[in-house]
Every structure is written in C-alpha cells, then in structure tokens.
Amino acid sequence: MLVKKLMRQNETYIFFVIVLLAFVIQARSGQFFTPNNIVDLASALVVPGLMAIGAFMVIISGGIDVSFPALASLSIYITTSTLLDMNYQGGMLLPIVMVCVLGALFGAVNGFLIAQFNLPPLIVTLGMSSVFRGFMQGALNSRQLATIPEGMSSFGTSALFVAQNRTSGLSSRMPVSFLILIVVLIIIFFVLKYTMFGRGLYAIGGNETSARRAGFNVWKIKFLLYVIVGVIASLAGLIRVCMMTQCHPTNMLGMEMMIIAGVVLGGTAITGGTGSLTGCMFGTILIVMVQNSLILMGIPTFWQGVFLGMLIIIGTGISAYQVVRANDPARKNLGRARL
Amino acid sequence: MDQEAFPGGIHFAQKGSDTVMAQSLLKAVDVKKSFAGVNALKGINLEIYPGEIHCLAGENGCGKSTLIKVISGVYTPTSGHIEMGGKSYNKITPIEAIMNGVQVIYQDFSIFPNLSVMENLAFNSELADKRKLVNKKRMRQIAQDAIAKINFDVDLDEKVGALSVANKQLVAICRALMFNAKLIIMDEPTTALTRKEVNALFQIILDLKAQGIAILFVSHKLDEVFEISERFTIMRSGELVATGNTAELDDKKFTYYMTGREIEDLTFTPENVSEEPVLEVQNLKLDGYFDNINFSLKRGEILSITGLLGSGRTELALTLFGMRKADGGTIRIDGKDVILNAPDKAIENGIGYVPEDRLTEGLFLPRSIGDNAVIAEIDKLAGKLGLLADKTRRDEGERLIRRLSVATPDANNACNTLSGGNQQRVVLAKWLAIDLKVLILNGPTVGVDIGSKRDIHEILHNLAKEGLGIIIISDDLPEILANSSDILIMRGGEITASLKPSETNVAELSGYMM
Numbered sequence: 118m119l120v121k122k123l124m125r126q127n128e129t130y131i132f133f134v135i136v137l138l139a140f141v142i143q144a145r146s147g148q149f150f151t152p153n154n155i156v157d158l159a160s161a162l163v164v165p166g167l168m169a170i171g172a173f174m175v176i177i178s179g180g181i182d183v184s185f186p187a188l189a190s191l192s193i194y195i196t197t198s199t200l201l202d203m204n205y206q207g208g209m210l211l212p213i214v215m216v217c218v219l220g221a222l223f224g225a226v227n228g229f230l231i232a233q234f235n236l237p238p239l240i241v242t243l244g245m246s247s248v249f250r251g252f253m254q255g256a257l258n259s260r261q262l263a264t265i266p267e268g269m270s271s272f273g274t275s276a277l278f279v280a281q282n283r284t285s286g287l288s289s290r291m292p293v294s295f296l297i298l299i300v301v302l303i304i305i306f307f308v309l310k311y312t313m314f315g316r317g318l319y320a321i322g323g324n325e326t327s328a329r330r331a332g333f334n335v336w337k338i339k340f341l342l343y344v345i346v347g348v349i350a351s352l353a354g355l356i357r358v359c360m361m362t363q364c365h366p367t368n369m370l371g372m373e374m375m376i377i378a379g380v381v382l383g384g385t386a387i388t389g390g391t392g393s394l395t396g397c398m399f400g401t402i403l404i405v406m407v408q409n410s411l412i413l414m415g416i417p418t419f420w421q422g423v424f425l426g427m428l429i430i431i432g433t434g435i436s437a438y439q440v441v442r443a444n445d446p447a448r449k450n451l452g453r454a455r456l
Numbered sequence: 457m458d459q460e461a462f463p464g465g466i467h468f469a470q471k472g473s474d475t476v477m478a479q480s481l482l483k484a485v486d487v488k489k490s491f492a493g494v495n496a497l498k499g500i501n502l503e504i505y506p507g508e509i510h511c512l513a514g515e516n517g518c519g520k521s522t523l524i525k526v527i528s529g530v531y532t533p534t535s536g537h538i539e540m541g542g543k544s545y546n547k548i549t550p551i552e553a554i555m556n557g558v559q560v561i562y563q564d565f566s567i568f569p570n571l572s573v574m575e576n577l578a579f580n581s582e583l584a585d586k587r588k589l590v591n592k593k594r595m596r597q598i599a600q601d602a603i604a605k606i607n608f609d610v611d612l613d614e615k616v617g618a619l620s621v622a623n624k625q626l627v628a629i630c631r632a633l634m635f636n637a638k639l640i641i642m643d644e645p646t647t648a649l650t651r652k653e654v655n656a657l658f659q660i661i662l663d664l665k666a667q668g669i670a671i672l673f674v675s676h677k678l679d680e681v682f683e684i685s686e687r688f689t690i691m692r693s694g695e696l697v698a699t700g701n702t703a704e705l706d707d708k709k710f711t712y713y714m715t716g717r718e719i720e721d722l723t724f725t726p727e728n729v730s731e732e733p734v735l736e737v738q739n740l741k742l743d744g745y746f747d748n749i750n751f752s753l754k755r756g757e758i759l760s761i762t763g764l765l766g767s768g769r770t771e772l773a774l775t776l777f778g779m780r781k782a783d784g785g786t787i788r789i790d791g792k793d794v795i796l797n798a799p800d801k802a803i804e805n806g807i808g809y810v811p812e813d814r815l816t817e818g819l820f821l822p823r824s825i826g827d828n829a830v831i832a833e834i835d836k837l838a839g840k841l842g843l844l845a846d847k848t849r850r851d852e853g854e855r856l857i858r859r860l861s862v863a864t865p866d867a868n869n870a871c872n873t874l875s876g877g878n879q880q881r882v883v884l885a886k887w888l889a890i891d892l893k894v895l896i897l898n899g900p901t902v903g904v905d906i907g908s909k910r911d912i913h914e915i916l917h918n919l920a921k922e923g924l925g926i927i928i929i930s931d932d933l934p935e936i937l938a939n940s941s942d943i944l945i946m947r948g949g950e951i952t953a954s955l956k957p958s959e960t961n962v963a964e965l966s967g968y969m970m
Contacts, residue, residue: 311590313582316575323568330566332583390570 127384131399131432138406146413152280153289154413160291162405163298163360166398167353168376170305171346173397176380177309178342179322179389180238183377184227184246186369188347189354191249192219194259196355197269197364205266212269216355217348223249224347228340250370259366265358273359294356301349306394314338322389375425379404382432403428480539481506481638481670482527482558487536489522496522498694499536504639507668509661511685511702513676515714515905519694520674524641527672528560529553557638561645565628569617574599576616577631584635602630606660622653629660633669640664641672646680647903650765658684676905678710692716715907722913726941727921730755732791734925735807735894737776740785745771746949749785751942753894753925758916760928760936763946764969770812772946773896773929777809778802789893803832806893810883810900812929819871819879826853826867828882833889856885860915880904880912888919895919898929913939933962945969 143149168185175182196215205211223245230241253259264270276290309315317338320328329335358364383400385392407428411421480503489497497519504510514520525531527538529550538545540556548556567576578595599612608626610619616627625645632640646654661671661684675681681688682702689699690713698713711719733752740749746768753759763769774780776787778796787794789805796802802809819828830837830853837852838844854867860881864874871882880900887895900916901909916939920926930936936943937957945953945968953968 313588313590316571316579316590319571320568320575320579323570324564324566326564327566327568330562331579333579386570390568 128396135403142410148413151282153282153287156280156289156291161409163294164353164357165401166298168350169379169397169401171349172376173380175346176385177322178318182242183373184242185350186372187246187249188223189350190366190369191253192216192351193354193358194253194366197262197265200266208268209272216351220347220351221344224344228343232336232339253366262364265364269359270362273362378429483539485537487533490534496694500696504670506670507665509665509671509685511673511681511688514691518691528558554635557636559632559637560641561628561632563643565624567616572613573610573616574612576627577602602634605633621648639670643674711906719910724758724917724939726756728756736788738786741783742771742775743783755923755925756920757941758920758926759942760940761944762931762936767946768949769929769946773898808887808892808895810897812898821872822870824868825864825871825882826850828871829853829856829885832886856889860885894925896927933965
C-alpha cells in the first residue's frame, strides 16, 4: 500500500535519481560519500534552497516570479551599504530585520501590481526585476563592497561543526545559516499544509474563479504571497553575502532560471496547483549536486550547463508527458471499451 | 434559517404541483439589468416555490445566466427587486443569497481539481467560519456529513480531478447542500453527462425535492425539460416569454417560445446520390479501439455513426481524418487506396473534420472570424514566394462567412465573440473553402440551441445535395433519425448494426448500443 502510494509520487522518482547520481559520482571519483563533500553540498544548498521555497510557493499559486534575485540583490545592497556607512559593529539581528523589511516592501510592490490589477505575474516580475536592478545600479550607484560589517562576516563563517576528510585532509564547515533553511522549511511546510492561507495558494493555483466563489480572499492571499517571497529571497541574499564576506550587486542575477528549474524538476506543475515542498527540495538538491559534483568527476565546468539543461528538459519532459497521458481522453475511455 | 421556517414548502412538496401555490421561496419582481446600455434583462418576473423543480430555458444569450447571477447576488439589478425569506432586496450580495439558501452549481462546478474531495467540500464552510488554520479532523467530518446527504460513495482523499464528470458534479451538489440550501440553481447540469449519469442526477433531484428543496434547472434540451420539471419559464432576448406548468407544454410550443419562430421538422431525403462510393472502408482496425469496420459512403449521402462513449466511434472518426494511424484495413477515396497517417494527408484527399468540442479543438478563439474561416485553404491563398496578401485573406474570409450566414457585424471580430451555433458555422465555413469530398462531423450540435441546430441541419442537407459525402458522429438519436440516409451503430469497437432511418426508431437504436 505504502509502496504503491510512493510509486505514484514524483518525489520517489527524483529521490532515486539523486541516489543513482550519488553512486555514479562515487564510482567515478570516490569522493561523494565523504564527510566534507556532504557538508559542502549542504552548505551550497542553503541559498538556492531558500530561494526555491519562495519560487515554489509562487508557482503553486499559478504565478511565477522571476524578480527574486534582483529583489534580493537590492535589499541586501541597501542593507550592507547602510550598515557600512554607519560603521555598524553589532550582531546579526539588525541586518536580518533590515533585509526582511526591505524584502517585504519590494515584494509588496510585486504583490500589489499582481493582485490589484490582475496583471500576469511573469510580466510584472520581469518588469520589476529590471526596475530593481536599474534602481540599484542607477540611483544607488552600486559597486562591489569588498568588506561587510564584522557581525555579518563572522556569522557567515561560523560553523555548527567541521567535517574532516581523513584521506584527503580536506575539511568543510557546516554553516550556522543551514539552521535558517531548516527553520524556514518547517515554517513554510506548516503554512502550506495547515493554514487556510497555504491551502488558498493551492486552491488559487487549481482554479482562481472557484477560489473566489468559495470565499477565499484572493487579493489578500496573492499580496501576502509576494511579500513572503520577497522576505525569503532577501534572507537568502543576506546569507549569501555573509558567507562570501563581500557584497556583489550583480552576482545573484540570473539565478532565477536555475531555481525555477529545480522547483519544476521536483514535480511542481508549472501551471500551478500541484507539487510538494519535499519534491521542490529534492529538485533543488539535484541541481546543486550536479553543479557541485561534476567537478568531482573531473568533467570540465563548461559541461555543467549542458548537463543541467538536459536534466531540466528530461526531468520536466517526463512529468509533462505523464500529464498529457493522464489527460488523453482516448486513453481514459479505454477502460470502458469492451475490447 | 432552516426548513422549518417554511411550513408551506413541505406542504407543497407533498401535495405536488397542481395544488394551490404556497408562499413563494423567491420572487423576482420586474428585474431589469443592463450592461453599458445593452438590456440583458428587460423586466423579469419570476416566482419559485419551495420544493418545486423549475426549468429555466432559452437559447444562448437570452439572459438566463444574467438572471441567475442577479438571483445569486453576483450582479446588482439595474431596477426591480428580489423577495426572499420574507424580505425585499433592491440589491442582494452573494452572502445574503447564500444565507437565504440560494446555491448555484455552475457549469464548471467551481471545483479545485488539484485538491482532495474533502477539501473541496469543506473549504466553503471553513472560510465562512473565518477559520485561519486547517483542522483535518473537522474538515473530514464536514465532508463526511456532506456526502451522506445524498448517499454519495466517494473516497474523500481522492483528488477531484481524477473523478468522472458525474462525480465532480455530485461533489458540487454535496457542497451546495451544506448551507441549508432551499434553492439549488443548476446551470445546464447535463451537458457533459452520459444518459445513465443523467438518470442518476434526476434521481438525486427528485430526492432533493422530497426534502423540500427547490431546483431551478437551466437547460435548453427539450426532452429533459419534459422529463424532470414541473414548471417552466422560457426566456428570449432578455424577456420572459412564457411560464407555467410543464404538463401544459408541448414540443411545438416549446420550440416556438424558445426561438420565436415556427420550426417545422426537417427530414433528410437523399438527392443526387452518386453511383460510385466516394469513401470505402474495409476491415479497418485500430488496436485497442476498433476492429473489422466496413462501410461505404456515396456522394449525397449522410451516414450517421452512433454508439456509447468508448464504443470507438470518435477514434474511428479521428482515424479517417488521419489523426490516428490505422493498424490494418484499407480506406479508398473515389476507388483509390489512400494512406491517411496525418491530417494534411486527409485534407489532400478531400476529407474534412469538425471536432466534437468546437471550442477547444476546432477554432483559434482569440483570432478573427475571417482568419478562422480561411485557415484550411491558407496554402491556396498564398501568392508567389508563399507570402499571404492581407486583402486576399480578408476578402476570402468575408465571402465564406457570408455563404454560411454567420451572424457577426465584422469578420475581424474575434471568434469567441460568437454564440455556439455561429462558432459551429465558422468551423463549417473553413472546410467549405477547400474542395471537399467527405466531411466528418463529431457531435455537430452538442451545446447548440434549437434554432441554430435547425440551421446547421439545413446546411448539412444542402451540402449533401451539392455532392458532399457526410459522416455524422452523434448520440443524439432523434437527430440521427431525422438527418441521415444510413445509420451505423458501434459497440465495443465493432459495428453491431447497419440500419435505414425509415426502418428503425429510438428504442431499437439504443437497444443496439447497450
């Protein structure tokens, strides 16, 4: 029964792919199942993982957000440069609060435009992405900030524990920010499953008109959604800056495609309404694994793009094919035909 | 409020429709509604009594939907008022309508295909209670109670999208019943149902009536109106043209009220039938769908193919149009063997196909009517270098839509501005543009009102007389009997009978189908 249920779920298949890939990498390099590699992977997962959670929520609601890297870049740039200007010496609390407030504010702009005027989310976020970027480069005259406040860099480099690879002598730190990913995951898991807001996202993604008729406040849900996504993306941006111990205004731009690809790879329907947070995380893990581990296999980095592209096309192609098959009326009726 | 507030209703339901009318459940008084100067409702007076089955009929665009939306509070009437639950409302909000026990089951059922039956059923009441958190236990209880009301046996954890159309409708009905419904408005509830499912639905409607719940049944299907309703109201271009007991209504009156014209019965008599068959099919086979299909069609004939859903009739049509590749057998056009493995091969051989669901399959709805009409001959219209002159395309489009008298002020309007019957005509127009030998129509009048249906039949008769071989796939048996020269019945992928319409009747045909 359980096996049967698992076999019907997309998550099971992507899990198998992850395991398979892990063994392939292990067989080729002997480096996959080493403590430091696992920790490296976990560390590399934090930022994409957080961003994927936000992208996932938007896609579930039937929308799409391509502005979150630009949004995060802007809020983190404002935060870092302001803190540097005031020669901030404190801990992480103020940066986190600042970046969250800014993220909420910018997300609210997206949310307002989408909810109020019923504009297509792709158009709004594509436009806002450009606005955020232009504002940062034009009005704020952004440039690379080689140093960041002490509190932020020490947070970025502090470790929960250090994993050591005895044979190679390499060691990797498990960043404290991994805990933030876990906390956000747990919160959003709860929100999606046990709040009417979360169920409302699924309902809107399934059928917006029906959701309105059922009594969901569609305006409020959409608005709140983009605010939350703005906050999560900005938080991810902050963590990235802390881990890199410098603030680069443009190096997150373009991440959106990889993140959305991971979400869709995890079985989330791009048309909205269907998908699970587990699948979304698996999809992101797969993307991060491919990015990190091709190096272990001695494959030149420029092949990464080819591999990832193929993975995305095959992965989403299979699920799209399954949808088409499930909706083929001829196949459905086959059961009724007496042949 | 609950049912005890309407003692008259229960009394009425027990005595039946011929007793003196009890206090009405809902009364619309001189309701007018206009949109940007267009009068959609021109002073409607409608009364609905507790526990009655009331049929609201009218052709597409007559104002039925507007009236429903006024009653359910979606639209505010321009003037007039609505009386419900002893109160008079100049404007009613959706919430007030629900509080007064009015529930609407829309054609699309307003369901969430991606969510479970439980959530689909429980959301409305959870939201009405302004709950913020999900309590699975309570929701399951709500859903359980809801399906128990009509003894609906369904897995609450199943996704609604995986249910059959009939079961989706039952989910919508269960949901409507949760709010102490006194009036359930069903908007064309039988459109996508099989005959068996319609019977089950009617049984449920009778059960609801027995509980004192009134049903406003929106339909334009004559036989259903007679079968289920006790009273009827017929609307035409925003006006109420007739209301009364169904017992006093007959086919002729119904049609007259609906269309405003006398429509004589049209029967097809083949003329100019060719000597040689234009299409011959021998031992045609598609694995898993049909086998051993043999028939021939002459120019000037109309061949009807009928059968239940899953009998292979649609797949046969698709195979003849090259959408599916046959696994065996031969197809001959004008005596020559042809291989039809793609639609353009079929078109090359003079075979045209009008799909079942004209809205999703046959037309580019957002594109202009003219563009849609010329699409099948687009290659011919192209000049040197394969480029398309705007003027040629437009002139040809206008010529075609005039030929089939499509009712539109401008061929440049988008196709989705047309009514169902007119859309069907555009689909026909696009096939008339090319030199056709055989035209296959799948469910040509599904969802089309009486007036347009009559027009479509007339067009088909004329096309046959002009020398076209026509195949109609339909399960509308009266339509088949009146409009064909031969009838084939399919069951389980085989032809079970081949009959002449003059030698058979509805009962015999359905006997062969089962």
